[in-house]
Amino acid sequence: MRNILILIEYDGTNYNGWQRQPNAASVQEEIEKAIYKVTKKQTDIYGSGRTDAKVHALGQVANFHTDSAIPTEKFAVALNTNLPDDIVILNSIEVPEEFHSRYSAKVKTYRYRVLNTPVRRPIERNYAYHVREDLDLDIIKTMAKLLIGEHDFKAFSSSGSSVKTTIRTIYDIKITKENDIIEFEFTGNGFLYNMVRIIVGTLIELGKKSTRYDIQRALMTGDRGFAGPTAPPQGLFLKKVSYNLDIKS
Structure with missing residues (x-):
């Protein structure tokens, strides 16, 4: 075989x-x-x-x-x-x-796309999360840095998973904006159920200058209430899975 x-x-x-x-x-x-x-x-x-x-x-x-x-x-x-x-x-x-x-698998990279415009664009409806409100990208980038490293991401996961541990390591978070599209790229050793979408949902709310959510307290307590809503699925892309192999596309 x-x-x-x-x-x-x-x-x-x-x-x-x-x-x-x-x-x-x-x-x-x-x-x-x-x-x-x-x-x-x-x-x-x-x-x-x-x-x-x-x-x-x-x-x-x-x-x-x-x-x-x-x-x-x-x-x-x-x-x-x-x-x-x-x-x-x-x-x-x-x-x-x-x-x-x-x-x-050794490393996974996910991409999440946000369309940040007052009016929705039908052509992006299946490939981006439409956010109408103005977002403060500097706040989003500053808050994202708190997530880099090894943490207990229990607060950033949905129920329904049977994982042995909720500790994961995020190696890098890249956030870029081109025209009306904001792209988040997360690279880590693994991700919990809905973890990327909850992180994005949290960062988006913080970018709206919401004071309801708190990344540091979410990481310290594991309390889901300190993390934001789960961003919708259509903006999420599994970009790459890395192994001790050379895999060419």
């Missing part, structure tokens, strides 16, 4: 997330159906992590085992001919037997 890694880009608008589930469209299911069409065998694929409904990916990683004779580099081409237009395999490579897309 060979262990095949695939690098995936998808528009999550029409899916109820990455994970296969009954009675709802998922990215995982679409790719597994494509693998079946190509290999004629039912195959489970393992993603680097789940993305929620309407969340996108520029560099999702998954792996699967197969005894198919298809050349490794041809898997991407073969699968793409059987995938819908909103999912594409950017690359396929063979990896060691022990490699697992989730457990072998």
Whole structure:
């Protein structure tokens, strides 16, 4: 059996997330159906992590085992001919037997896009969070620095996760603005359920000069009440997952 890694880009608008589930469209299911069409065998694929409904990916990683004779580099081409237009395999490579897309991951990077305009723009409705109010970008950047490093991010996670620890490390946060789009980019060793969206929701409220939320107290107490609302899913993109491998798109 060979262990095949695939690098995936998808528009999550029409899916109820990455994970296969009954009675709802998922990215995982679409790719597994494509693998079946190509290999004629039912195959489970393992993603680097789940993305929620309407969340996108520029560099999702998954792996699967197969005894198919298809050349490794041809898997991407073969699968793409059987995938819908909103999912594409950017690359396929063979990896060691022990490699697992989730457990072998070292670093993840997420991007979040905010459209900051008084009037909404329909063309961005599926790819950005529309915020009408003026935002103080200096305050947002200053507050974001408090999140860099190793912290207990319990206050920045939603219930429903069974993780052993809520301690994570954020290595870097980049915040840029071009025209009316503000982009947040978070790089860390892992992220809790809805962690990026809650951080963005908190920073946005602070950028409105709200005094209701407090990042330092949220980190110290783990109290969800000190963190802001969960930003909507459509602005979120899984940008990159890094391993001790050279994965080219």
